[in-house]
Amino acid sequence: MSEQLFTxxxxxSAISPEDFNRISSFFEFEKISKKQVLIEAGSFCNQNFFVLKGCLHLYFTNEKGVERTVQFAIDxxxxxxxxAYLGQTKTGFTIQAVEDTQLLSISFEKQEQLLKEFPQLERYxxxxxxxxxxxxxxxxxxxxDFSKEEIYFHFTEHFPEFAQRVPQYLIASFLGLTPEYVSEIRAKKRS
Known part of the structure; x- marks a missing residue:
């Protein structure tokens, strides 16, 4: 699995296989189940995650209790x-698995140590x-710039790897749309 990170x-940034053997020791391999939370809003953010296989999303919950997805991460x-990671502070976001996910995680302290030992990774x-x-x-x-309909179709056409893997309600959340509106524009396109 760590061959993926090496590549x-x-x-x-060029690193040798010998250096990577040491570099990989800074990371922890984790298997995360679908819907499992890795970091909860209000907790300290001390991990950085590299997705080997699967999908994560980072979201916040607004004052009305609606989840708003800010970012996705796939393979x-x-x-x-x-x-929050760089400042070692509490996060206002939650990171959750969208599907069963395999990842490598590195703590802030280990990443700092890694960068001291391998300064060429600063570039990476x-x-x-x-x-x-x-x-x-x-x-x-x-x-x-785009209308709501244009935003949706631009996303699905330019990022098909997400559109095929991520549930429509999360795509709607990411694009600032409602799931009902996404269903409506998808139905309109089919007709």
Whole structure:
């Protein structure tokens, strides 16, 4: 399983197999069941997760009790509340498995130790943060620029790997739509 992380790291920063043997010792392998919570809102965020197989989502619950999905992570994606993780503070988000998931987790302390021992991984993690930030900016652009219907169809056409794996109610939550509205526009497209 850790071969997957080795390959992913080497897309952005070169490391040897010998170095990776040591690097992999900083991570814990976990199997998570569908709907299992990894981090609960209000708790300290001390873990960063690399998804090997499966799907996670990060969400918050608004004042009306409605869950709003902010991010998904599927195979070869990272997930944490970056601000709470880096600041070692409590998170306002919950991270939960959407499907049975296999992942590697690393604590903040171990990640800091890892980066001291392997400074070339600073580049890798910097690029991961830049990609995550860029994705957040694009999502904001779509929310402001597109109609609700355009947002949904853009998402399903450009990210089919999510559209096929993630339940419609979570896609609706992620896009700021109601599940009923998503059903309505899907029915309209079929007719």
């Amino acid at each position: 992913h790291i080497n897309k952005f 070869n994606w990272w997930m944490t509340d970056n601000l 993690f910097r690029i991961m943060y830049q990609i995550a930030y860029g994705s957040s900016l694009m999502k904001m652009k779509y929310l402001y």
